[in-house]
Amino acid sequence: MSRSRTQFAILALVRIQPMSGYEIREFCRTRLRHFWNESFGQIYPTLTQLAADGLVRPAERADNPRATYYELTEPGRASLREWLARAASPRMVRDELLLKLFCGDEATPAVLLEHVTVARQQAQAELDSLSEASRELEMYAHDHPDNPYWQLMLRAGRLGFEARLQWCAEAEAVIAARPGPDKETTRG
Amino acid sequence: MSRSRTQFAILALVRIQPMSGYEIREFCRTRLRHFWNESFGQIYPTLTQLAADGLVRPAERADNPRATYYELTEPGRASLREWLARAASPRMVRDELLLKLFCGDEATPAVLLEHVTVARQQAQAELDSLSEASRELEMYAHDHPDNPYWQLMLRAGRLGFEARLQWCAEAEAVIAARPGPDKETTRG
DNA sequence: CTAGACATGTAAGGAGTTACATGATTGC
C-alpha cells in the first residue's frame, strides 16, 4: 500500500521503455503535466523500493550509459494489471483561483481580473503544448498499440483547457461589469 | 504560513456568516466539492490557531447553541484581503483514471470501459447537483454582493463537468472500437 | 431504543514538495 499511486505511475512509465529517475520526472513534468505530477523526492525512493520488490530491474540502454535505467519485470507487469483492474480513485482538483473568487466581493475587480487573465494565458499555453504533443505522437507513435489511449489522454487535456479558457472569458466579462474601486466602499 | 491554504478557506467561509467546524466541513463537502476539500483533521486545529491569532473569534448564533461558531475579525479580514491580492497557485489536478488509460493496452477494453462509465455517471451526478445549487443560489442569495462570483464558481464546475462528460463519451467510443479480449494476446 | 445526524477533537501515517548537496557532461 505504501508509495501507492506513485508506484503505479512509475510502473506505467517504465513499461513503455526503460527509463531513469530523471527521465520519469521529465516525462511527468512535460507529458503528464495536466493530470499527474511526481517529484524527485517521490521517484527515487520508490524506484529503489520497486527494484527491491522485483517489480522493476536495472536495464541496459545503448543511448546513454550515464544514467541508471529501469525496466518492468513480469511481476511488475502483473502488479500494474492488478492496479488497472481496480476502480480509479476520484479525480482530485484543488483550484486556488476559484477559492479566491469565492470571496470575490472582498477584493477589487482589478485584482480578480489580473488573476483570471493569468489563468487564461496559462490555459492557452497548455492548449498549445497539447497540440504540439498530439502532432509528435502522430509522427512517432502512430502505430503504437497504446496510441489511441495516448490520444484520448491528450483529448481530455484539450477539452479541459478549452472549458477553462471559455470560463476565463466569461469570468472576465462578469468581473469587468462590477463597480470599479474608485468609489471607496465604507465597509468597516 | 502554516495551515496555509486551509487557513484562507476557513476565513473565506466564516466571512459569509459565523460557522462551526462541522458546518465548514459540510460546506466544503457539498458546495465546494468540485474544487476544494478540507477534512476535520485540518479544520479544527486551524480554527483553534486562527482564534489564537485573533483572525476569528467565537460568535453567538440564535439558531443552534450546541456548536461553537466563529466569525471573522477585522485582522482576519485584512489577512484574507492580503491573500486575495497574491497570485493564485496553479490549479492542481490528480486524475487516476487518465493514468490508468495511459497504459490502456495493458488492460482489457471491458475493464477500461467500466472505469470510464463510472466516471461518466459521476460527472452527470455532479452536473445535476450543480444545477440544484445554482437554483438555490438564485432563490436565497439573489441580491448578495458575492452572488455573481458564486455563480461564476458554479459555472466553472459546470463547464468542467460538461467537458468531462463529453470526453467520457468519446473515450467509450474509442475503447469499444478496440479488439475484444476473446482472442488472448500472446504477449509474454 | 436505536439509527443517523450533529458536534469536536486527536493520533498516526501516508503523500508530496522544496531545498539542499553533489557531481558529470555538454555547448557556448
Next chain:
DNA sequence: GCAATCATGTAACTCCTTACATGTCTAG
C-alpha cells in the same frame, strides 16, 4: 571557463486523510 542540462539522492517539512474516541440530540 561557465552556464545549463543531466543525474541521483536525502532531509525536512507541509499538507492532508483516515481512523479513532467521544458524546448529544432528534426522528422513527
